[in-house]
Amino acid sequence: xxxxxxxxxxxxxxxQLLLMPEEKEIASGxxxxxxxxxxxxxxxxxxxxxxQKDLVILDHSVAVDLVINGLLENGIISSLxxxxxxxxxxxQGGELFKDSAVIDDEVVLKIASLNDLxxxxxxxxxxxxxxxxxxxxxxxxxAVFDTVFHQTMPQENFLYATPYEWYEKYGVxxxxxxxxxxxxxxxxxxxxxxxxxxxxIVCHIGNGASISAIRAGKSIDTSMGLTPLEGIxxxxxxxxxxxxxxxxxxxxxxxxxEKTLNELNRASGYLGVSGLSHDSRDIVDAAHAGxxxxxxxxxIQAKRIADYIGSYYVLLEGLDALCFTxxxxxxxxxxxxxxxxxxxxxxxxxxxxxxNSRGEAEISSDDSKVKVWVIPTNEEVMIARDVxxxxxx
Ligand code: AMP
Numbered sequence: 001x002x003x004x005x006x007x008x009x010x011x012x013x014x015x016q017l018l019l020m021p022e023e024k025e026i027a028s029g030x031x032x033x034x035x036x037x038x039x040x041x042x043x044x045x046x047x048x049x050x051x052q053k054d055l056v057i058l059d060h061s062v063a064v065d066l067v068i069n070g071l072l073e074n075g076i077i078s079s080l081x082x083x084x085x086x087x088x089x090x091x092q093g094g095e096l097f098k099d100s101a102v103i104d105d106e107v108v109l110k111i112a113s114l115n116d117l118x119x120x121x122x123x124x125x126x127x128x129x130x131x132x133x134x135x136x137x138x139x140x141x142x143a144v145f146d147t148v149f150h151q152t153m154p155q156e157n158f159l160y161a162t163p164y165e166w167y168e169k170y171g172v173x174x175x176x177x178x179x180x181x182x183x184x185x186x187x188x189x190x191x192x193x194x195x196x197x198x199x200x201i202v203c204h205i206g207n208g209a210s211i212s213a214i215r216a217g218k219s220i221d222t223s224m225g226l227t228p229l230e231g232i233x234x235x236x237x238x239x240x241x242x243x244x245x246x247x248x249x250x251x252x253x254x255x256x257x258e259k260t261l262n263e264l265n266r267a268s269g270y271l272g273v274s275g276l277s278h279d280s281r282d283i284v285d286a287a288h289a290g291x292x293x294x295x296x297x298x299x300i301q302a303k304r305i306a307d308y309i310g311s312y313y314v315l316l317e318g319l320d321a322l323c324f325t326x327x328x329x330x331x332x333x334x335x336x337x338x339x340x341x342x343x344x345x346x347x348x349x350x351x352x353x354x355x356n357s358r359g360e361a362e363i364s365s366d367d368s369k370v371k372v373w374v375i376p377t378n379e380e381v382m383i384a385r386d387v388x389x390x391x392x393x
Contacts, residue, residue, distance in 0.1 A: 002026065002082050003387050005380035007089040008128020010120065011035055013063045016380040017071065017083075020388055023381050027076045031063040039063075043070045050074070060131040068135055085140045085391055086132050087383035089180070090125045091228075092118035093145030094171060100148065100386040102393075103129060103141040111143065117171060117226065140391050144383045149179030152218040157315075160225075174230070176212070176222035178204045181325060181377040186214040188375050189321045199316040201309055204377065205335065206326030207235040207278065211305060213312035221315055223308050229265055232304045233297075235278035238268035239304060273297035280328045280335065287334075302338035309339070313346055319370045322348060325377040336363065340372065348372065 001021070007014040016028040027045035039057035043050045050070075057063050071077045088103070094114045101107045108126060115122045125143075133141060150158075158174040159167060166172035182202045190198045200214040209232050212222040223231030223239075233239040241264065249255040255263070263272075271278040274297040276286055286294035313319050322343075328335050333355045340350040347369030354363040357374075364372035 001084045001388070002077065003384040004083055004086045004132075005089070005383040006086060006128055006132065008060060008125050008131075010124040013060060013067065013128060015067060017076065018380060018384045020084075020384050023378075023384070025380075027071065027074075028380075029067065029070070031057060031066060033057075034060060034063050041066055041070065043067075043074065045074060045076050060127045061134060064128075064131040064135045080136060083136060083139055085142065085384075085387040086136060087142045087144050087387040088125060088129050088132070089146065089379065089383060090143045091121035091146045091177060092175065093143075093147045093151075094175065095151070097143070097145050097148055098151050100142050100144045100390060102390050103133070103143050107143060117175070140387065142383075142387045142390050144180060144386050146177045146179045147175045149183040150174075150176035150212070150219045150222050153220055153222070157221045172226060174222070174225040176210065176219070177224040177228045178208065178210045178212075178326075179219070179222075180379045180382045182210070182212045182214065182219060182222070184379065184382045185323050185325045185375045185377055186212075186217065186219075189323050189373060190214075190217050192373075193320050193371075195320075199318050199320045200323065201312050201316070201319060201321075202323045202325060203305060203309075203329050203339070204326045205232075205305070205324065205329040205332075208237070209234045209301075209305075209326070209328070211308040211312065213316050215316055221312060229261075232308060233269045233273070233301045235280070236266045236269050236271045238264045238272065270297045270301070273300060280332045284332060284334050298335060298338055302335065302342060305339045306342035309343060310346070319346070319348075321371040321373055322364075323373045323375050325375050330359075330374055330376050336372075336374075346370065 003018050003020050005016045011034045013031040017026045019026050029043040031041050033039040034057050037056050039055040041052045090111055092114045094117055096110050111122055112126055162172060181204050185202045186200050189200045197216050202212050204210050208228055210222055210224040213220050229237050231239050246260050249260045270283050274283055274294045276282055283294045283297050287298055324336055336355055340348055349365040349368040350363055351365040360376055361374045363374060
């Protein structure tokens, strides 16, 4: 069975075609700069990478046709009937979705009703969904929400201490994100621990980054909030700040609310502190070369990640496993070391030798009270699993 996992952004369309239930990648790719005359299509399969540049791709429907034709022309599928289902990543499911959903007109309307909570993401997902529904009208399409896994958070953990009416009228609360990744990684950790009441913290640290506390397989708290801006500092996002910054920047620089929000989303984090780059590889290299602000960017992030881990340790009443995942969590041993160094008071000890390993690994020392694992995430597989699960219902 072949399932397509799709992540549609405002000007991009990423996809992976998976063989299920084997969970093997058949092909993957991305269409970038949709809406422009210099769009690009990259297709990877069988160890081959094919790239088409300077394409005129005016909208997502054209991009979807391009992807499907690419699969056909390269013999990756011999007919459209070979695609048995499509799963779409959707960032915001609000309180409307407690599980993934088979897409119909009503589900699309519900996703659209949440646009205010994810203005950069949900409208783009809908465009992607509509384009795939048009291209593959007889194939099951499923929406898989980043927020669903965190819907098990208790009220005292997801509510802000703001006027209650803001929550009632406008849904102002913490929703979290990266749920599909937190679920995938924590399921592996939970099964490996082999106990019902497992206590797990997952650090998903990529360009976007979030930490979650998972008890007995259920998310009970997470660091991202109403939007993915809350929590720890990231590639370009500030994470938590005092909201009074908005007034100060307006008074000092005449910044509008949108301008300050944009700076907090796009010009902060690694990039803002270092003044160099949003990419952890550049930051780590510069820190090694003695750049103070690059080192500071790593230290501020590590400190704030450790703060979350400390607070989740208390919330979980202990900890069995600490898991690192995503681009930085899986690859940047320097970041893992900087975080774990601050956790020794909790009995968490890294084995520096094991921390050098690549891919899935146990990196804690034998006498660590908590297992520390690197577990590569796979959101595409989680999405494909949900397409199959809901297809059976
Ligand atoms: P993601 O958003 O999960 O794709 O992660 C992107 C981040 O992962 C970027 O900051 C990359 O620099 C970082 N990253 C990817 N590969 C490596 C690597 N080999 N070493 C350090 N950081 C990496």
